[in-house]
Amino acid sequence: xxxxxxxxxxxxxxxxxxxxxxxxxxxxxxxxxxxxxxxxxxxxxxxxxxxxxxxxxxxxxxxxxxxxxxxxxxxxxxxxxxxxxxxxxxxxxxxxxxxxxxxxxxxxxxxxxxxxxxxxxxxxxxxxxxxxxxxxxxxxxxxxxxxxxxxxxxxxxxxxxxxxxxxxxxxxxxxxxxxxxxxxxxxxxxxxxxxxxxxxxxxxxxxxxxxxxxxxxxxxxxxxxxxxxxxxxxxxxxxxxxxxxxxxxxxxxxxxxxxxxxxxxxxxxxxxxxxxxxxxxxxxx
Numbered sequence: 001x002x003x004x005x006x007x008x009x010x011x012x013x014x015x016x017x018x019x020x021x022x023x024x025x026x027x028x029x030x031x032x033x034x035x036x037x038x039x040x041x042x043x044x045x046x047x048x049x050x051x052x053x054x055x056x057x058x059x060x061x062x063x064x065x066x067x068x069x070x071x072x073x074x075x076x077x078x079x080x081x082x083x084x085x086x087x088x089x090x091x092x093x094x095x096x097x098x099x100x101x102x103x104x105x106x107x108x109x110x111x112x113x114x115x116x117x118x119x120x121x122x123x124x125x126x127x128x129x130x131x132x133x134x135x136x137x138x139x140x141x142x143x144x145x146x147x148x149x150x151x152x153x154x155x156x157x158x159x160x161x162x163x164x165x166x167x168x169x170x171x172x173x174x175x176x177x178x179x180x181x182x183x184x185x186x187x188x189x190x191x192x193x194x195x196x197x198x199x200x201x202x203x204x205x206x207x208x209x210x211x212x213x214x215x216x217x218x219x220x221x222x223x224x225x226x227x228x229x230x231x232x233x234x235x236x237x238x239x240x241x242x243x244x245x246x247x248x249x250x251x252x253x254x255x256x257x258x259x260x261x262x263x264x265x266x267x268x269x270x271x272x273x274x275x276x277x278x279x280x281x282x283x284x285x
Contacts, residue, residue, distance in 0.1 A: 033083045035074065042095070043120045044108055049099035050121065051091040054083025057284035058130035060153070061091045062118065062138025064160065064268070065176070066204050068098030071268075072135050078274030086284035087131075092121055094137070095212070102208035109211045115145045122151065133157035133277060135268065136242065140166055140219070147223040156231040157277055160264055163251070164243025166219040172242075173213045180206045180213075198265075224251045231255040232280040236267030256280065 036052040051069045059082060063072040069091035073079040079089045093100040094114055110116070118141060122130070132153035134142035139161035145151030165172065179186070179195045183206060186192050199206070231252050235245035241264035249257035258280070260272040267273050 033080050040121055040124065042117045046095050046101045046103055046108060048095060048101065048117060049093040053079050053089045054087055056086035056088050058127050059087045059089050060130060060132045061089055062134035062141055064136030064138060066199055066202055069093050070098060076269050081274040082278050085278055096205060096208040102205040104207050106211055109215045111215055111217060112144055113215045114141045115150055118145060119150050129154055131155045135159035136161060144219055147226045154229060156229055158231060158233045160235055160239055160242065160267065161248060162243030162245045163221060163247045167221045169216055169218050173216060176213055180210050221251060225253060228253050232258065234258045234260060234273065234276045236260055236262035236264060238262060239264040239267055
């Protein structure tokens with residue numbers, strides 16, 4: 001596998017820097033949790049945005065491909081629901097996503113750069129005992145990090161991910177590269193047309209996105225045996241985007257599988273996703 005012959009190289013642990021909070025506001029809905037936003041400088045100088053909500057046990061939430069913390073976790077109330085149980089919810093906008101930087105320098109895109117960004121954030125915040133949750137791209141990033149011992153959460157939540165999204169990602173990435181390369185010519189009715197509209201709505205920097213797609217290698221599914229921590233695998237009952245989530249749960253030594261309503265994109269918009277995560281995590285001590 002590319003990037004794994006010498007794990008220390010692609011997964012070098014780097015400390016970042018964090019700028020003071022830029023702005024604050026309240027999350028949507030009826031809750032009173034204050035949403036704080038600050039800029040974190042990652043290992044290579046790229047500025048990434050961190051959204052924080054609540055107080056208590058740290059929980060990292062990682063969003064999906066070409067989405068953002070706002071779109072996956074904040075907008076639909078999932079972060080607020082979890083924070084109410086006594087967690088500080090820490091939501092990183094990946095590079096090239098949300099409010100984070102999107103550099104055009106190819107040198108800013110080493111193999112598994114997103115894992116390195118998350119590891120740098122964990123080191124910067126000094127997190128020794130924390131939980132980790134990811135949806136789609138966030139889930140595969142979390143599993144790459146945990147299976148290689150780079151990220152060491154106490155518990156893990158994997159959302160919207162199956163075996164194909166891990167072991168056959170390079171095939172999947174071909175689809176997204178076509179979306180970018182043929183962005184202005186893909187016709188309505190083409191299977192890629194919806195993805196074009198989503199990238200347009202999220203104002204994705206396509207040059208940076210194209211570079212990022214080449215940083216994501218397949219994961220050897222045998223490495224999932226290293227993920228021995230308690231894990232929740234949660235997936236929409238109509239979500240087939242990344243293969244079988246049930247098969248993924250079977251490969252993890254201590255996993256619980258829960259189905260929630262919806263497709264890959266639709267499940268994020270429904271309260272059942274946040275409810276399932278909150279129920280499994282339980283109240284923080």
